[in-house]
Structure formats: structure tokens, C-alpha cells
Amino acid sequence: MWDVLVSPFTEFQFMRAALVSVVFLALSAAPVGVFLVIRRMSLMGDALSHAVLPGAAAGYMLAGLSVPAMSLGGFVAGVVMAVLAGLVSRFTTLKEDASFAAFYLSSLALGVLMVSRGGNNVDLLNLLFGSILGIDTPSLALIACVTSVTVVALAIMYRPLVLESIDPLFLRAVGGKGSWWHLLFMLLVVLNLVAGFQALGTLMSVGLMMLPAISARLWSQRLGLILACSAFIALLCGYGGLLLSFYIEIPSGPAIILLCGLVYLLSVFLGKEGGLVAQWVRGRHKKA
Template identity: 55%
Template sequence: MISQLYALVAPFLDYGFMRRALVACLALSIGSGPIGVLLLLRRMSLVGDAMSHAVLPGAAIGFLFSGLSLWGLTLGGFAAGLAVAGVAGLVARHTMLKEDASFAGFYLTSLALGVLLVSMRGSNLDLLHILFGTILAVDDQALLLVASIASLSTLVLAFIYRPLVLECLDPGFLRAVGGRGQLYHLVFLVLVVLNLVASFQALGTLMAVGLMMLPAATARFWTIQVWSMCLTASVTAFLSGFIGLLLSYRFGLPSGPAIVLTAAGFYVLSIIVGRHGSLTARLPRRRNYRG
């Protein structure tokens, strides 16, 4: 029993890069779990995916000027994500196009433009680094950035939690009582971009939204209260990171896809046996009749 437990933690005890990757997964789980739940409640799941790719042109411009510099990629990605979110919101507000369709259009443009910009100067290896990330190469500086974003996101969410949840579930009531729904929506979009930029450092643009939305969707099958969904999503995201890193180490798999596929495994399992709304939960229950 002890040897089996040691086998689970041995890679993290023996190698510093595995410990840093695990701590990065913990920080990403704390920050991205609640954000994913709120995106799910606001029916903006695909908007999160679109915004994860919206950071790519900015990261590509940062790459053109500073290479694979942490701050160049981060600041460029954050600026691009905010710009796309703002422009998509303006288009949705002043035209007949809905917000999700507007984000979809800008997402496709951003993805193509980002790949083009990276390809102009970088190699295929640089492109793979930006698209899929390298969580096993997270250094102390990147770890500090990810942890800082997770801490800031948690503090801001705690401060605006009640009006933000109300704006998700009943925006009409919030407007009726004079709540500033648009302000909370804007702050929330900034938090989404921040957490996607943090995830981008570890998992790349194509995988960043996976650790945000899959655990949130998993949590929806196990609990119905918002706070417990946020907690369940964070725990699921961390477990996905832990198991994914172990699978990556034991079988030589790419770490980012292993983590996201582990989260997908939890999601599929929850679809089948979750407590609320799963396939098993919807099966007709047998009734006991007494003769």
C-alpha cells in the first residue's frame, strides 16, 4: 500500500519540473474553476473557447517583438483578448448579430491571424509551443504569474460574487433594483481573459479553455448550488492536472493533452453516473409495491 502511494507522488518528489507543473495546475484550478462555472451558467461556454483563441494574435505580436518572452506573450495576449471582447460586444450591441455569433466570427479571424504572424518569424516548434503550451517547462517566473492571476481572480470574484451570480441567473431583477449589470459583466470578461492568459502560459491557446470548461461541465452533474459547483470544478480541475501529469510521466504522453483528456474522462463519467441530470439519474426508478 505504501509503495503504491509512493509511486503516485514519486515523480513530484524527485523532479522539480513536475512539482512546478503540479503547483501550476493547482493555481489554474483555483482561478479557472469558478470562472468556468459562471461561463456555463451564463450560457457562454463557447464564448470562453472563442476568447481563448482571441489572445493568439496578441501573443503572436509579442512573439514577433520579444520571442518566447513571458511578459511579451502575456501582455500581448491580454491586450488582444480585451480588444476582441470589447469589439465583439460593440458589434452585438449595435447590430442584429448576437454576442456568441460575434465572438465566433472574431475567434476564427484571431486564430488565423495569430498562426500567420507566428509562422512569419518562428518555426513549427514555436507555433506548437504557443498553440499547445509546455506545462512541464513552467519556470518560477511563469508560476508566480499564474499564481498571482489566480489570487487576484479569487479575490475579485469573492467581492462581486452575489451580484455576479444574480446577473447570471436573473439579470432583469438586477436591473430593476438598480444593479450595475453591465459593469459586473465587464469585470467578469476581464477575469475570463486574465485566466485564459494564465492557462495559455501552461497549456497553450488550444488547450487553455479545456481546464476551464470541462471541470465546470462535470460539476454541473454533481451539485446544483453555485458555490459547490465552483468548488467541485476546482477540485476536478486539480485532479485532472495531477492524473494527467502522472500519465504523461509514466507513458511519455504530451502533458497538456493528457491533462485535458483526463478532464474529459471525468466529464464523460459524470454524464453517465452523475447525481443530477445524468443518464443514470434519468433512468426510471423501480417502485416497491407491498401486496
């Protein structure tokens, strides 16, 4: 059993690098996803992950497979889309989710066209789905930096962010500057999506952010436990996905996200807070 579970990571450096990247992403992206869930902004994470693609494609076309160029391009593109979607919702009758949907669909199409014109199918697949087993030192350093910034920022922002998520009117009434906390939080989301796309691609990175967070919400109502549970689920699925990709030769990114999806389905049925079984048991107790 030890050989099956541990030997791939002790024998192969690329497996160790992939596991380290999963640990970093689990500690940062999953907790950020929890705040997206409690703020009812789950689909905006998906929209922003697609918005990163044109910027990453522009960086690729200018500098090739350069981590700084693609990361900077992806970050700028994500921030620009978030700002534009907010402005459209502020000055028109469209809601913010509709603005995000319009921008992210356009961004995805633009990014695919840019990579198709400037590269090849392999480059396009790497940008869309990532290659965590081929992650290099600069990408790993970027993910580590983003994780450090995210953990520190969430610790500083925790109280006002919780208040802004639950009761924004109260925070505004006491002069809490909720709009600034919202903006800083959206920057954290974009940062984590940029870090995630280095390993999992633009289409898969949001999966590690959202699926563990949604699953964790079905197991507890205490925010601290939800944050810890989401990180644990992301880490467990990342570890299991890497083992699956090693032994049965399937793409590692989709394997990780598929395991996250299976944990979500399990949580839907067995989760203590809102799962189908728990609600059925409570219903029987009420009738009794």
C-alpha cells in the same frame, strides 16, 4: 504505490513546478468556468482563448519568449476582441455568440500566420498546446498572481455576479449596474486564459476552464458545491495528467484535458443532477 504517485514530484523540480501551476489554475480557471456555464457562455470561453493567440504572437515577435510581453499582448488581444464582439452585437442584428465566432476564427488564423512567419513549428506548437513540464518561474509567478486576483475578485463579485447570471433584469431594476459586473467578469475570463496559455497553450487552456465546470454541474445544483467540485476535478485531472505524461511519455497538456473529458463522460452517465442513470431512475419512480 507511494513511489508511483508521489516520487515523480519529490525527485524532479519540473514536476513540482508543473503541479503547483495546476493547483493554481484549478483554483481560479475552473470556478470562472462555472459562471460561464450558468450564464450560458461556454463557447465564448473557447472564442476568447483563440483571441489571445494573435496578441501572444505579437509579443513573441517583438520580445521573443518573454512572459510579460506575450501575456500583455494576449490580454490586450482578448479584451479587444471581447469589446469588438460586444459592439457588433449591440449595433447590428448579429447576436453576441455569432460575433465571437467570427472574431475568434479570424484571430486563430491571424495568430497562426504571425507565429509561422516570425518563428518555427516548435514555437507554434508551444503557443497552441503549451509545455507545462517546461514552465519557468516567471510563468509560475504570473499564474499565481492571476489566481490571487481571481479568488479575491470572485469573492467580492459573488452576489452581484450570481444575480446578473440568473436575473439580470432584477439587478438592473435595483440599480445593480449589471453591465459593469459583466465587463469585470469578462476581464477575469481573459486573465485566466492568458495565465492558462502559459502552461497549456491557447487551444488547451480553455479545456481546464470549461470541462471541470460542465462536469461539476452534473453532480450538484448548489452553486457553492459546483464551484468546489469543479476545482477538485480540475486538480485531480491535472495531477493524473502529469503522472500519465511522466510514465508513458505523452504530451502533458493534452493528457490533462483528455482526463477532464473522461470525467465529463463519466458525469454524463453517473451524475446525480441530470446524468443519464439519475434521469432513468427518476423516470422509473414516476411511472411506479
